[in-house]
């Protein structure tokens with residue numbers, strides 16, 4: 001991590017602290033070159049799959065849109081909203097999370 005003051009790349013971590021919700025790690029760093037201190041934050045990268053539309057446009061996967069589409073498709077069938085939520089959406093989202101780079105296609 002480059003020092004924001006002198007641009008040097010080497011530094012020591014002098015303190016590491018986990019945020020209250022456990023989602024972020026805050027690190028105090030001490031630059032090996034100029035000795036000044038700065039802070040970095042580490043968090044998990046959000047992996048959101050992209051969806052390729054029929055016309056070729058790309059957009060971020062949207063759970064709400066998928067749900068609306070499934071609801072429309074099941075309108076005249078004996079499938080309740082709870083069933084869709086429980087089986088359909090959850091399953092699809094889990095699979096998307098499991099298969100990186102997978103590109104679902106809808107509407």
Ligand SMILES: [Zn+2]
Pocket residue numbers: 003004005006007008031032033034035036
């Ligand atoms: Zn420095």
